Structure formats: structure tokens, C-alpha cells
Amino acid sequence: MNMRKQKVVIGILANAGGVGKTTLAVHLAQEVSQRGVKVAILDLDPQRSLDVxxxxxxxxxxxxxxxxxxxxxxxxxxxxxxxDNPSIEVCQGHPSMAQLASDLVIRRRGEYVLADRLKAYPLPHDLVILDCPATLGIICENAIAASTGLLVPIQLEMKSVSGVADLVQWLIGTAEDLMLEPRPPILGLVPSLYDKSRAIHRQYLQELPEIAAKLKVKLYPQIRDSAEFKNCSANGLPLSKYRPAHPACKDFKTIVNDIVALAQEGKA
Known part of the structure; x- marks a missing residue:
């Protein structure tokens, strides 16, 4: 199963809720679409935050x-x-994904169903973003099998920072167990919900480069915590449409540059 022949598929995974997976998904989609990339977001989370x-x-x-x-x-x-953006389409989630996960456990090629769908019925988009659930089960295994690259948002709290090594090892081990070829690389860790006024956030942010280096994973610039992210999501909009001049809109630039480059390589 050579997913390199497919469009660029980015899985966004974390082992906890509330770390900014959906925020990252929608803002990456919006920003890359402004650079001529056609995007599909697939909501794999039964909580279906993407709808909101x-x-x-x-x-x-x-x-x-x-x-x-x-x-x-x-x-x-x-x-x-x-x-109102024809370059972005969403496949919505549903609470019954939790029940479907139980069904996939006993289905033949249950871990590869999403990858099989993307291969048999390829989407016309340049980029597919997978908004994954917080539970590291068979749905996330499907995301890994379908992805050409993974992003890991990490909250600057003790549980998230201390657990990032275990999460990275789980992602690598799952790709190995699924015998993926090529294995989807971890494109980077994304510090999220960063509040520079909090000493503990500043401390963890200083520690992350060493952690990322040991894991041999890229560390992206932090995404700040802002009430405007909550406000724009409550209005069903990305920040660049809700408050285009807000400085946090620029926080995604480095990741967007990398993803656009991958999408352009996929077109070549």
C-alpha cells in the first residue's frame, strides 16, 4: 500500500482532548486554501467538534x-x-463513530478501511486533513494507515509534555505493526494554547526543543492561546475570516509553508 501515490494526507493526532487538534485542522485548511490548495477535512472524532x-x-x-x-x-x-470557500470541503463526523470503531476491530482489514477508501475512491483535493479522536484506538490506526504525514499538537501542560515521547513511540510502533510502506513521518510537534504570561508555559516551551531533538522530530513555532480562537469557533469561522488582522493568524505560517510545499510536490 504505497500512499505516496495518493494525495497528501495529514493526520492530526494527540492522546488527549482539548489540545487544539480541530483548531489546527481548520486553520491549516483555511490558510493553505488561500495559496491555491484544494482541501478536504475528514472528521474522525465522534465528538464532531469540526461541525461547531x-x-x-x-x-x-x-x-x-x-x-x-x-x-x-x-x-x-x-x-x-x-x-463560502469552494476550495474547502468537509466530511462530517457522527457520534456513531464510537460504535463503528467496535465493528472495525472485527472487520477484515479493519485498520486499513480509510486508506482503502482513499485508494479506491480518491478525492480530487490536493490535501486531505484528518481530524482524529483523542482516544488512541482503531480509528487513529486508520488515520495513520491513510496518512502521508502526521502532526502532533501538544499542550504546554505536564501531562501532555511528559507523555509526548510515549505518543511518538506509539505512532511509530503502530506504523510498524501495520507494515506501512512508506511509513508516514511525524512532520512535527505543534505547541498549542501557549500563554506567555504563564511561567509554566514558558518553562515547558524552553524544554521542548531538547525533547523534540531526542525524538528526532521537528518542533514548530507555538500557537498562542487567545480568546479570539474561542470566539471565532463559536461563530463557525477560522480566525482569518473572523478577525483577519489578529496577530495569531500568523502563528500557522511555518506549518502552512511546509504543507503547501508537500501539496505542490504531490501535484508534480
């Missing part, structure tokens, strides 16, 4: 990612455009 962030009404099962992963999927991806 995109201002979408809840989807039924037949119009969600559950249908894509069902045995009788007919190849018609249930996608909806967001933010």
Missing part, C-alpha cells in the same frame, strides 16, 4: 464519515463546502 468550528448543522449517519467507512460505501463522498 465550521458552523455546520449536525449530519445524519448517511451524510457523515460513518457512511464512508461502512461496508456498503458506494464511492460517493458526503462532502459539504464551508465558509
Amino acid at each position: 468550528f465550521c458552523g455546520l448543522p449536525a449530519a445524519n449517519t448517511e451524510n457523515s464519515i460513518v457512511q464512508v467507512l461502512a461496508k456498503d460505501f458506494d464511492g460517493k463522498w458526503p462532502l459539504v463546502s464551508v465558509w
